[in-house]
Amino acid sequence: MTSPTVNESTTLPDTRSRHVIERMLEGTGIVLNGNNPWDIRVRNPRFFSRVIRNGSLGLGESYMEGWWDCDRIDQMMTRLLQAGLGEQAHTPAERVMYHLQSTFTNLQSKTRAYMVGEQHYDFGNDLFERMLDETMCYSCGYWKEASNLHEAQVAKLDLAARKLDLKPGMKVLDIGCGWGSFAEHAARHYGVEVTGITISKEQAELARERCEGLPVEILLEDYRDLTGQFDRIVSIGMFEHVGQKNYRTYFDTVKRLLAPEGLFVLHTIGSNDSKVSADPWINKYIFPNGVLPSVAQIIAPTENSLVMEDWQNFGADYDRTLMAWHENFEKAWPELSQHYSENVHRMFQYYLGACAAAFRARDIQLWQVVFSHGRPGRYDAPR
Incomplete structure (x- = not known):
C-alpha cells in the first residue's frame, strides 16, 4: 500500500x-x-x-x-x-546507551571485529564493482590533478606509495587491504611483496583473484594476530573500525611489525573532536561499531612510541568521491535491482548522500599520516 x-x-x-x-x-x-x-x-x-x-x-x-x-x-x-x-x-536515550556500551564493552574486540565485514563489506561484490571504479578502492580519492574517479583513486594509491618510499623487493603490510587495491598497485608498479589482511571473506576472495600472478598474499586475519617484520606498513580506510579502546594495541602492533628504518602510512577518516560517538543510522546499517578518531586520539597512543613525520588533510576530496560513487550506483541500479530490493537502493542513496554532506560541511576529515621509529634525516612527504 x-x-x-x-x-x-x-x-x-x-x-x-x-x-x-x-x-x-x-x-x-x-x-x-x-x-x-x-x-x-x-x-x-x-x-x-x-x-x-x-x-x-x-x-x-x-x-x-x-x-x-x-x-x-x-x-x-x-x-x-x-x-x-x-x-x-543523537537522542538522549541513544547517547546514554552508546556511552554505556563504549565504556563497558570493547565494541571492536577480536570476537566482534568481523561484524562489519559480514554486514557491509560482504554485502555483494557485484554491487561494489559497479559503484566503485576499476581499482576497487573504497576510500577517498585524491582529486588534486584528477578529472574523474579512476584518476583520483590511482592518484591516492600512488600518493600513499610515494609517501612510503617503496623500493623493489621491500616487504609491505597492508592492514585492511579491502579488495586488494593498494596491494595490486604497489606490487605491479613498485616491485614490492605485499601481505594484505582483511576481515571480509568476500573481499579476500576477490582480492586474491585481482592479485593473481603478483607477489601478493591476502589473509583473512585480525591485525592483532600478525607476526613478522615489514619494511613498510600501510592502512587505508581501516582505522575507523579499530575503536578507541584498541588504539594503543593497534599502534603497538604497528611498532612491533615495522622494521627499524620503516615507514607507516595511516589513511583514515577523522573527527573534529574526541567524543566517542557514532551516527546511529550509520552504526546500525553501514558500519557497525565504527568510530572516527580525533587528532588527539591518534597522537596520544603514539607518544614516546612512534614519530609523526607528516600529516595531510584532503577531506574535501571525499565529497567528490562519494558523489562519483553515487552517480555510478544510480547508473547501475536498473541492473542491480534484479538482485537487490528498493530498500537497499534507498539505503545506499541515503548513505552516500549523507556522508558526502558531512565532508562538504567539513564536519569530518580525511587524513594521511606518516609515522616512523624516528629514522635519521629529513622526511619530505610527496603531495
Missing part, C-alpha cells in the same frame, strides 16, 4: 511534531514539500513524530521505508549540518 502524501488538506496526527521540525528547519533553506532539490517531500505524516522520537535513526529509516523523498540528500544534509543540527542526530 502506498503511504499517503502530505499536502495542504492533510490533517497530521501529530501537528506539534511537525511544528517542531519546521522550527528546526528555519534558517536552513529547507522547505517541507517545497520544489527545491534539497527540500523534504513528506509521504507519510508519521514522519515528523518518528524523527523527533528517534533522531538520525528515524530520519534514515523513514527514508529507506519511503516515508519521505528528496532529490538531493547531499544538499539537504549539508544545509542541516551547516546550521548546526548534526548534534540533534
